[in-house]
Amino acid sequence: MDAELFPRSRTEIAPGAVHLPDWLDADRQRQLLEACRVWARPPAGLRTVRTPGGGTMTSRQVCLGWHWYPYGYARTVVDGDGSPVKPFPAWLADLGRDAVTEALGPDAAATAPYDIALINFYDADARMGMHRDSDEKSDAPVVSLSVGDTCVFRFGNTESRARPYTDVELRSGDLFVFGGASRLAYHGVPRVHAGTAPSELGLTGRLNVTLRVSGF
Numbered sequence: 001m002d003a004e005l006f007p008r009s010r011t012e013i014a015p016g017a018v019h020l021p022d023w024l025d026a027d028r029q030r031q032l033l034e035a036c037r038v039w040a041r042p043p044a045g046l047r048t049v050r051t052p053g054g055g056t057m058t059s060r061q062v063c064l065g066w067h068w069y070p071y072g073y074a075r076t077v078v079d080g081d082g083s084p085v086k087p088f089p090a091w092l093a094d095l096g097r098d099a100v101t102e103a104l105g106p107d108a109a110a111t112a113p114y115d116i117a118l119i120n121f122y123d124a125d126a127r128m129g130m131h132r133d134s135d136e137k138s139d140a141p142v143v144s145l146s147v148g149d150t151c152v153f154r155f156g157n158t159e160s161r162a163r164p165y166t167d168v169e170l171r172s173g174d175l176f177v178f179g180g181a182s183r184l185a186y187h188g189v190p191r192v193h194a195g196t197a198p199s200e201l202g203l204t205g206r207l208n209v210t211l212r213v214s215g216f
Contacts, residue, residue, distance in 0.1 A: 016180030023175035043083035103177035124194035138215030141179025
């Protein structure tokens, strides 16, 4: 919203965890959406993730650079069509570095280049349980970009999935970065607010682009 009673501003949710509202302008959101639509096409396209216990994630996912599966990484879609994972573009690595620089400062961005993207698509009924991003060898900050519907992002602690946690509203264009003491914090998405995406995007649902450094 352009005019709010309480305008949204940069917020440190926990040490090393920063929310920057409206970080992507309308043009950059459209560009990222169009790129996601290309990446989602087969081969190595959007898939349903199945857990070792036989369950399925309600969000659907496509990966770049390295293919994530529960709970590891591969160069091919080992739990899907077996195709080589799509390449990670240099411009996305630049975006990740810029995001960390703005959120946490230039020292936090002085790491190896970002080389993993996990792109999750949420429809109105999709959720993401509390989990940690712990399958990488690097402790570089995680970069999370939102496009489309607003969601409730639950950011917790490093010890368990239980409280204490903070619920943050992530809207289209928002940036969330977590590193340092919060790098291994549990987090999830308990709710998506359907129909809240900017109408000019032409998107029904929510895209979350998560950037990581593999350390491999």
